Amino acid sequence: MNLELTQQIRDQARGLLKSGTVKGVIGYERASDGLTARPFFAYELTGTDQLIFDETCSHNLVKYLLDKKGEKMAVVVKPCDSLAINLLLNEEQIKREMVFIIGVSCTGVVETAWNQKSQTLQARCQTCRLPKPVVYDFLAEQEPIRRLEGELYPDILEMEAKPIASRREFWHEQFGRCIRCYACRQICPGCYCPECFAEQLSPLWVGIRIALGENELWQTNRTLHLAGRCTGCNECERACPMDIPLSLLNRKLEKEMEELFSFRAGLTSEEQPPFATFRKEEKLGFEE
Amino acid sequence: MEEVRIGVYICHCGSNIAGTVDVAQVSQYAGTLDSVVIARDYKFMCSEPGQEMIGRDIKELGLNRVIVASCSPHMHEPTFRRVCEEAGLNRYSFQMANIREHCSWVTEDHEKATEKAQALVQAAVRRVFYHEPLEIREVPVNSNTLIVGGGIAGIQAALEIADSYHKVYLVEREPSIGGHMIQLDKTFPTLDCSACILTPKMSQVGSHPYIELLSYSEVEEVSGYVGSFKAKIRKKARYVDEEKCTGCGLCQEKCPWKVTSEFDMGLGQRKVIYTPFPQAVPNVPVIDRQNCAYFQKGKCRACEKFCEAGAIDFEQEDKLVEVEVGNIIVATGFQTFDPSIATQYGYGKFDNVITGLQFERLCNATGPTGGNIQLKDGSIPRSVALVHCIGSRDENYHDYCSRVCCMYALKHSHLIKEKTNSMVYQIFTDIRCFGKDYEDFYQRLVKEGVNFVRGKVQQVTSANGKEADQGRLIITAEDPDNSKVTQVPADMVVLCAAIESQQDANEVAHILSISRKADGFFLERHPKLDPVATMTEGIYVVGCCQGPKDIPDTVSQASAAAARVLALISKGKVEIEAATSIIDEEKCSGCRICEFLCPYGAISFIEDKEVCRVNEALCKGCGTCAAACPSGAITSKHFTTEQIMAEIEGVLV
Numbered sequence: 001m002n003l004e005l006t007q008q009i010r011d012q013a014r015g016l017l018k019s020g021t022v023k024g025v026i027g028y029e030r031a032s033d034g035l036t037a038r039p040f041f042a043y044e045l046t047g048t049d050q051l052i053f054d055e056t057c058s059h060n061l062v063k064y065l066l067d068k069k070g071e072k073m074a075v076v077v078k079p080c081d082s083l084a085i086n087l088l089l090n091e092e093q094i095k096r097e098m099v100f101i102i103g104v105s106c107t108g109v110v111e112t113a114w115n116q117k118s119q120t121l122q123a124r125c126q127t128c129r130l131p132k133p134v135v136y137d138f139l140a141e142q143e144p145i146r147r148l149e150g151e152l153y154p155d156i157l158e159m160e161a162k163p164i165a166s167r168r169e170f171w172h173e174q175f176g177r178c179i180r181c182y183a184c185r186q187i188c189p190g191c192y193c194p195e196c197f198a199e200q201l202s203p204l205w206v207g208i209r210i211a212l213g214e215n216e217l218w219q220t221n222r223t224l225h226l227a228g229r230c231t232g233c234n235e236c237e238r239a240c241p242m243d244i245p246l247s248l249l250n251r252k253l254e255k256e257m258e259e260l261f262s263f264r265a266g267l268t269s270e271e272q273p274p275f276a277t278f279r280k281e282e283k284l285g286f287e288e
Numbered sequence: 289m290e291e292v293r294i295g296v297y298i299c300h301c302g303s304n305i306a307g308t309v310d311v312a313q314v315s316q317y318a319g320t321l322d323s324v325v326i327a328r329d330y331k332f333m334c335s336e337p338g339q340e341m342i343g344r345d346i347k348e349l350g351l352n353r354v355i356v357a358s359c360s361p362h363m364h365e366p367t368f369r370r371v372c373e374e375a376g377l378n379r380y381s382f383q384m385a386n387i388r389e390h391c392s393w394v395t396e397d398h399e400k401a402t403e404k405a406q407a408l409v410q411a412a413v414r415r416v417f418y419h420e421p422l423e424i425r426e427v428p429v430n431s432n433t434l435i436v437g438g439g440i441a442g443i444q445a446a447l448e449i450a451d452s453y454h455k456v457y458l459v460e461r462e463p464s465i466g467g468h469m470i471q472l473d474k475t476f477p478t479l480d481c482s483a484c485i486l487t488p489k490m491s492q493v494g495s496h497p498y499i500e501l502l503s504y505s506e507v508e509e510v511s512g513y514v515g516s517f518k519a520k521i522r523k524k525a526r527y528v529d530e531e532k533c534t535g536c537g538l539c540q541e542k543c544p545w546k547v548t549s550e551f552d553m554g555l556g557q558r559k560v561i562y563t564p565f566p567q568a569v570p571n572v573p574v575i576d577r578q579n580c581a582y583f584q585k586g587k588c589r590a591c592e593k594f595c596e597a598g599a600i601d602f603e604q605e606d607k608l609v610e611v612e613v614g615n616i617i618v619a620t621g622f623q624t625f626d627p628s629i630a631t632q633y634g635y636g637k638f639d640n641v642i643t644g645l646q647f648e649r650l651c652n653a654t655g656p657t658g659g660n661i662q663l664k665d666g667s668i669p670r671s672v673a674l675v676h677c678i679g680s681r682d683e684n685y686h687d688y689c690s691r692v693c694c695m696y697a698l699k700h701s702h703l704i705k706e707k708t709n710s711m712v713y714q715i716f717t718d719i720r721c722f723g724k725d726y727e728d729f730y731q732r733l734v735k736e737g738v739n740f741v742r743g744k745v746q747q748v749t750s751a752n753g754k755e756a757d758q759g760r761l762i763i764t765a766e767d768p769d770n771s772k773v774t775q776v777p778a779d780m781v782v783l784c785a786a787i788e789s790q791q792d793a794n795e796v797a798h799i800l801s802i803s804r805k806a807d808g809f810f811l812e813r814h815p816k817l818d819p820v821a822t823m824t825e826g827i828y829v830v831g832c833c834q835g836p837k838d839i840p841d842t843v844s845q846a847s848a849a850a851a852r853v854l855a856l857i858s859k860g861k862v863e864i865e866a867a868t869s870i871i872d873e874e875k876c877s878g879c880r881i882c883e884f885l886c887p888y889g890a891i892s893f894i895e896d897k898e899v900c901r902v903n904e905a906l907c908k909g910c911g912t913c914a915a916a917c918p919s920g921a922i923t924s925k926h927f928t929t930e931q932i933m934a935e936i937e938g939v940l941v
Contacts (some may be wrong), residue, residue, distance in 0.1 A: 006404060085665070091879040091880070091881070092878055092879060092880050092893070092898075093877070093878070093879065191876050192877055193875070193918060193919035193920075194874065194875055194877055194919065194922075195874070195875045195919065195920075196919075197919075197920050200875075200920060202930075203929045203930060203933060205920075225918055275916075276881040276884060276885065276916065277884065277885070278887070278912065280884050
């Protein structure tokens with residue numbers, strides 16, 4: 001446990017609950033394996049002692065704000081999670097005045113499983129460029145602040161270099177395993193439609209059958225709906241019980257958005273994602 | 289649900305379709321499709337007997353869906369919708385399959401064309417099955433009209449409408465109305481004095497009870513739709529109170545500062561507080577802030593001291609005026625091609641190479657020389673050459689013909705002959721005198737002894753080969769037919785510079801949501817049958833902003849636009865799009881993407897429900913929202929997912 005950060009978070013949470021600024025605090029507590037972390041909702045002052053922060057705190061807690069629209073909540077966010085706050089603010093899903101953001105200057109989280117903790121940082125943390133959250137009301141800080149340089153998309157470049165047939169083969173193998181449990185959608189802060197296209201019956205966009213064609217349609221649509229919106233928290237991949245490398249899809253689009261529009265989702269809450277804007281002066285490439 | 293009974297009508301379009309597509313086979317095939325009760329083919333479906341055939345079938349066979357497979361819906365969809373309506377069906381029971389532009393015209397392969405025509409018919413049959421009647425709605429038309437641009441086009445349209453007792457807001461960005469026409473000296477072919485025929489109209493505009501003139505103003509924003517537009521207009525600060533100013537002109541007399549006159553095309557000078565010309569309407573000067581000694585250096589205020597009316601107001605600021613109108617006429621005019629870009633003509637290098645418009649000012653009695661045709665040094669030219677097609681009909685600049693140059697070059701020739709003993713050369717590639725009495729004018733000039741030299745000018749050089757020499761010029765021209773090179777000596781060269789679209793035409797197009805052609809001019813709805821309207825209903829284009837034209841054509845077009853506006857006003861109401869979008873509030877997540885994307889501002893966010901809603905009066909049914917909605921909560925009526933899917937299946941099966 002990172003005592004320095006944990007203490008700052010606990011103090012802040014206590015203050016917020018005591019003053020009645022927020023109804024509750026969404027943070028992390030130690031899981032019952034005594035090793036990893038799990039989400040925790042502190043509504044009482046006594047609960048604040050359970051709050052922790054360390055390198056196992058992987059969950060993106062921003063997703064929970066979507067269920068707490070009526071009450072003001074505080075939420076603990078890592079720099080990567082904070083991008084999702086801006087996304088939801090931009091898309092009018094949460095109101096700024098209804099959230100108190102406890103930012104954490106994170107130094108990366110590790111791969112975890114039940115009762116297991118790896119020593120190496122998650123792949124996304126190895127290329128993370130955000131030393132602190134992009135939006136916060138309070139910042140739990142620690143030294144030294146880490147900022148990485150280097151290639152952002154080594155795996156994507158490797159994938160792009162492969163011939164199309166082998167890429168298709170790769171993805172067919174991956175999608176063939178998908179059981180369409182929709183865990184990737186349920187955990188994604190960007191997936192909040194009241195009725196997902198995957199469940200619409202009239203018209204039926206995606207067949208109910210669990211088969212390669214339907215699975216592929218689901219995964220490609222899910223990815224495309226997140227184009228310019230995915231903030232890269234990679235919760236989908238972590239939640240996937242079939243270990244489908246979803247980050248390869250999400251980050252391929254993230255790279256495209258950066259190259260085409262110099263846009264990265266969540267950096268501000270003001271700028272509209274490229275696919276949600278229309279500028280008459282924009283060249284679309286098919287004009288005379 | 290009532291039984292769907294479809295009638296399919298395959299048009300031969302003379303030989304346009306039947307020449308390539310086996311129409312009998314398509315018709316026979318259509319007859320075998322589900323729900324099709326009758327399938328026929330006919331020579332011209334759009335003809336009276338063709339229309340009657342459909343109407344009769346609807347009644348006798350109880351059809352409730354109609355498909356015509358013929359041309360693009362652009363022309364005849366309204367025709368056939370009307371046929372359906374007259375026979376008692378909703379107009380949205382109709383579907384058109386385009387087997388001409390999309391089929392017979394693009395291939396010579398009879399077999400494949402027939403096959404494609406069948407697929408297109410099948411797509412229409414499957415689609416029309418899901419068509420639903422839509423309610424036709426009407427909204428009232430605001431009887432006010434906005435006219436943008438106060439040249440002859442805008443003036444003519446304004447007077448025609450205002451004379452029918454309907455309010456006109458006439459917006460002109462310059463200090464006075466008049467446009468290019470007021471700069472001209474004489475007009476071809478009748479040689480009327482341009483100002484003499486225009487100023488009465490201008491002063492009518494100035495005093496007309498139904499015209500509100502907003503000079504020195506620009507339209508900044510337009511919203512709304514036909515029948516009820518809202519426009520934001522910026523009234524630029526004149527620094528002269530329009531109410532108080534009596535137009536005595538003393539301020540202009542006393543102002544000690546002079547700058548180059550735009551009105552005189554750089555040949556003369558004007559004061560810093562000025563009206564561009566003596567007959568300006570309104571006769572209220574403006575202070576040119578960029579050059580005013582008080583604004584730039586903090587000293588002077590001479591105009592203020594001498595103004596008896598106390599009309600000078602250095603504190604004046606731009607004002608935003610908002611007006612509500614039912615129709616908008618765009619008459620923003622043109623600019624002339626800058627010949628200095630084409631260095632071979634020596635414009636900007638030799639003093640006595642001038643443009644046609646500069647010549648107008650030179651020749652005009654109110655111009656910088658008092659109407660004397662003279663060289664820069666004040667001497668009278670012994671020979672003048674008029675060079676046609678500068679920047680027009682030139683693949684390097686503009687492909688099109690500017691239409692007025694031949695005629696004004698002839699007119700200039702006449703004036704030179706009249707006022708001087710100079711030799712006159714017309715250096716042309718083709719002389720185009722297409723208008724009424726224009727050919728007579730040309731014959732007259734031939735008799736007056738003008739020399740016509742056929743050739744494309746290669747370069748204008750000084751006679752002694754020295755760059756700096758401002759004396760005699762030599763024009764080298766090559767005959768396009770036989771490559772024969774001719775050299776013409778001249779003291780003065782008048783370049784007939786092209787008419788081109790205004791520099792800011794693109795911004796104007798954006799503000800008004802109208803389109804431009806590749807040549808820069810505004811795009812009319814139809815080049816032959818509707819050269820006045822635009823694709824945006826309620827917005828019309830007149831004069832040179834739509835394409836180069838002379839004064840008679842401009843006036844005709846302006847009157848035509850006025851008639852269109854008056855027709856709509858007298859009808860009093862306008863049908864609005866029935867195929868609008870609707871939002872399923874159950875599915876809407878309130879992300880507001882549609883709201884920001886909607887080009888018509890038709891979508892608003894309902895705070896308490898946290899969902900978006902479409903204002904059907906504003907919605908034009910473009911479908912942008914439906915395509916963008918991440919939740920699939922938006923449906924475009926008449927373009928429902930069911931209809932589109934069925935159509936796609938129809939093409940593919």
